[in-house]
Amino acid sequence: MLGLDRKDTILLLVVALMALLAPVLLNPFPVNSPLAQFNAGYPDLMQRFAIFGIFAIGFNILFGLTGYLSFGHAAFLGVGSYSAVWMFKLLGYNVIPAIILSIIVAGLFALLIGWISLRRSGIYFSILTLAFAEMSFRLAYSVLTPLTNGETGLQVYTDDPQILLGDGPHVPHLFGMMMRSSTTIHAGPWEFTLPVGYYVCAVLLLASFYLAIRIFRSPFGMMLRAIKSNQTRMNYTGLSPRPYTLAAFVISGMYAGLAGGLMASMDPLAGAERMQWTASGEVVLMTILGGAGTLIGPILGAGFIKYCENIFSKINEGVLHGWFGGLPDGVENALIWVAEHFVGSGWHLTLGLLFMLVVTFLPGGLVEGGQRIGRFAFRRRDRKASDAESDAAKQRNPAE
Amino acid sequence: MSILEVKDVNKRFGGLQALSHVNLSVAENSVHAIIGPNGAGKSTLLNCLVGKLIPDTGSVMFDGQSVLGRKPYEINQMGIARVFQTPEIFGDLTVIENVLIPCFAKRDGTYRMHAFEQVRRERALVEEAEHMLEDVNMQDKRDMHAASMSRGDKRRLEMAMCLVQQPRLLLLDEPTAGMARADTNNTIDLLKEIKQKRDITMCIIEHDMHVVFSLADRITVLAQGTPLVEDVPENIKGHPKVQEAYLGEAA
Numbered sequence: 001m002l003g004l005d006r007k008d009t010i011l012l013l014v015v016a017l018m019a020l021l022a023p024v025l026l027n028p029f030p031v032n033s034p035l036a037q038f039n040a041g042y043p044d045l046m047q048r049f050a051i052f053g054i055f056a057i058g059f060n061i062l063f064g065l066t067g068y069l070s071f072g073h074a075a076f077l078g079v080g081s082y083s084a085v086w087m088f089k090l091l092g093y094n095v096i097p098a099i100i101l102s103i104i105v106a107g108l109f110a111l112l113i114g115w116i117s118l119r120r121s122g123i124y125f126s127i128l129t130l131a132f133a134e135m136s137f138r139l140a141y142s143v144l145t146p147l148t149n150g151e152t153g154l155q156v157y158t159d160d161p162q163i164l165l166g167d168g169p170h171v172p173h174l175f176g177m178m179m180r181s182s183t184t185i186h187a188g189p190w191e192f193t194l195p196v197g198y199y200v201c202a203v204l205l206l207a208s209f210y211l212a213i214r215i216f217r218s219p220f221g222m223m224l225r226a227i228k229s230n231q232t233r234m235n236y237t238g239l240s241p242r243p244y245t246l247a248a249f250v251i252s253g254m255y256a257g258l259a260g261g262l263m264a265s266m267d268p269l270a271g272a273e274r275m276q277w278t279a280s281g282e283v284v285l286m287t288i289l290g291g292a293g294t295l296i297g298p299i300l301g302a303g304f305i306k307y308c309e310n311i312f313s314k315i316n317e318g319v320l321h322g323w324f325g326g327l328p329d330g331v332e333n334a335l336i337w338v339a340e341h342f343v344g345s346g347w348h349l350t351l352g353l354l355f356m357l358v359v360t361f362l363p364g365g366l367v368e369g370g371q372r373i374g375r376f377a378f379r380r381r382d383r384k385a386s387d388a389e390s391d392a393a394k395q396r397n398p399a400e
Numbered sequence: 401m402s403i404l405e406v407k408d409v410n411k412r413f414g415g416l417q418a419l420s421h422v423n424l425s426v427a428e429n430s431v432h433a434i435i436g437p438n439g440a441g442k443s444t445l446l447n448c449l450v451g452k453l454i455p456d457t458g459s460v461m462f463d464g465q466s467v468l469g470r471k472p473y474e475i476n477q478m479g480i481a482r483v484f485q486t487p488e489i490f491g492d493l494t495v496i497e498n499v500l501i502p503c504f505a506k507r508d509g510t511y512r513m514h515a516f517e518q519v520r521r522e523r524a525l526v527e528e529a530e531h532m533l534e535d536v537n538m539q540d541k542r543d544m545h546a547a548s549m550s551r552g553d554k555r556r557l558e559m560a561m562c563l564v565q566q567p568r569l570l571l572l573d574e575p576t577a578g579m580a581r582a583d584t585n586n587t588i589d590l591l592k593e594i595k596q597k598r599d600i601t602m603c604i605i606e607h608d609m610h611v612v613f614s615l616a617d618r619i620t621v622l623a624q625g626t627p628l629v630e631d632v633p634e635n636i637k638g639h640p641k642v643q644e645a646y647l648g649e650a651a
């Protein structure tokens with residue numbers, strides 16, 4: 001279907017189904033149950049799943065295929081956000097022009113940075129991209145304040161031109177459908193929210209994912225994997241790797257721009273902190289945690305990190321007291337003292353530990369974990385037939 | 401007619417004179433072997449031909465055009481392909497994909513990019529690559545991970561990748577080093593077959609005299625960076641200077 005083979009079609013359909021049903025799947029606990037805090041089916045978080053999924057899919061086209069590790073991809077995200085907000089300021093609140101401009105501007109910016117950075121490879125390339133992103137971040141706070149509105153962040157004011165505003169809504173919308181509006185379904189004790197903004201993001205996530213599959217399976221994708229594998233041979237095959245790595249860099253920059261444009265579309269505000277190195281590092285973590293070089297890995301990684309971030313950072317001392325309340329006072333206090341370093345604002349410690357564990361024991365990321373579980377289950381069912389299958393799975397493992 | 405002309409090439413590495421006053425002329429459609437003891441500068445000479453190294457002085461002309469100052473990929477586009485002493489292949493790719501890369505690459509250095517095509521739908525190119533694999537007897541390894549193969553298979557794969565480009569000059573750096581006798585004989589047969597089938601010039605660096613004498617039309621003996629003699633195989637066999645160079649190594 002759609003020019004994909006059977007396996008890829010199934011993968012695409014599974015992702016499509018999960019995206020469609022996310023508001024239900026992510027809200028498994030009734031509203032009033034004590035477990036409701038683990039529900040993730042609210043608009044803001046679901047939108048972040050989809051947006052960071054797009055960001056990570058794009059990053060994986062560069063890092064997973066060519067092996068070039070960019071530490072500055074948040075710059076493209078930030079540029080995308082600024083472009084989108086400028087569209088809201090100048091034209092109006094329809095998200096279509098905003099998203100288109102954010103992709104184009106991020107692509108051009110990526111062309112410039114990639115053209116310079118790709119002169120080097122390995123750690124020097126990473127440092128160059130990091131330097132450019134930090135430069136963009138600092139400039140956004142200083143020289144470029146007319147464009148970025150500095151520390152306040154870029155936002156829409158009532159005296160902005162907005163020449164196409166007409167009598168449409170005064171919040172981001174898609175031909176009248178407001179991003180922040182949603183329908184709520186009550187089913188007994190459960191409650192499911194179906195937000196417009198999320199579905200816009202989800203559709204674009206699917207389109208991005210489909211495009212990524214096509215790139216992975218194309219001669220271009222094969223070429224990128226060959227570049228990762230052996231640049232010497234590439235040169236002695238009469239091909240200079242540069243134009244192709246640059247193309248991959250620009251494509252992944254455009255994905256980041258799309259993600260940035262969507263962020264601004266969900267909440268018409270853009271700040272420079274989106275370009276900070278922590279944001280660049282986050283997408284690296286997502287991709288590696290999920291499984292670099294695999295198709296589904298980046299989406300899993302993005303979902304996993306955003307979910308954990310949300311859950312862990314919501315747990316505070318009060319919640320911990322609730323959990324350990326039954327224990328003797330001394331033990332309770334000791335446990336809480338330990339636990340509170342890992343939750344709330346200390347959640348990054350947990351993320352660091354998780355990342356270390358995954359990289360050490362599952363170098364292929366969550367995808368490899370899934371494959372191992374699958375193989376284990378398979379082997380128990382039918383010992384004989386499993387060997388050929390597991391060999392194939394081993395070969396499919398991403399390059400480490 | 402000579403297709404490759406090397407004139408008075410010198411190359412120093414620090415205090416070591418790796419090549420001194422090397423002259424070499426390779427006739428079109430011939431098989432020219434370069435032999436010599438370890439460290440004689442054979443690989444260094446090849447590196448100067450493909451743009452990996454730039455000679456300190458001298459000139460290297462391929463088909464009337466200088467190759468000096470050109471990038472390796474530009475030199476390959478001129479029609480020179482190279483098999484390395486340690487195989488350089490795309491280890492993370494499957495065997496067929498390895499051959500497909502040069503199939504998708506056109507001679508002028510552009511690549512049939514088609515970001516939205518699918519590799520398996522490019523029938524003509526896939527068939528071309530499959531034929532090439534049959535030619536080197538690797539069709540049964542088609543979907544293997546290239547890095548997991550034996551050294552001999554890797555080298556045959558590398559040869560296939562070079563040949564599918566239809567180069568005019570093929571440079572081979574010790575193509576049978578580390579191979580078992582049977583594999584070596586297969587390689588000799590393969591090279592002979594290739595030679596019969598198409599117009600190609602080969603320049604082979606080799607240690608194994610059996611290989612050299614079964615293939616070469618002319619032989620150059622290199623020792624300590626200087627060509628000692630150049631002649632047809634019959635005359636090289638008993639040449640006193642050659643014996644000296646090789647005995648010198650053994651001593």
Ligand SMILES: Nc1ncnc2c1ncn2[C@@H]1O[C@H](COP(=O)(O)OP(=O)(O)O)[C@@H](O)[C@H]1O
Nearest residue numbers: 413416418436437438439440441442443444445
């Ligand atoms: N890149 C290099 N830097 C320094 N010395 C080199 C380099 N390449 C080769 N050499 C030296 O040049 C001499 C010739 O090497 P080489 O051409 O590899 O010999 P061989 O005839 O065995 O292929 C050796 O002494 C080697 O150590």
Ligand SMILES: [Mg+2]
Nearest residue numbers: 442443444485
């Ligand atoms: Mg050598």
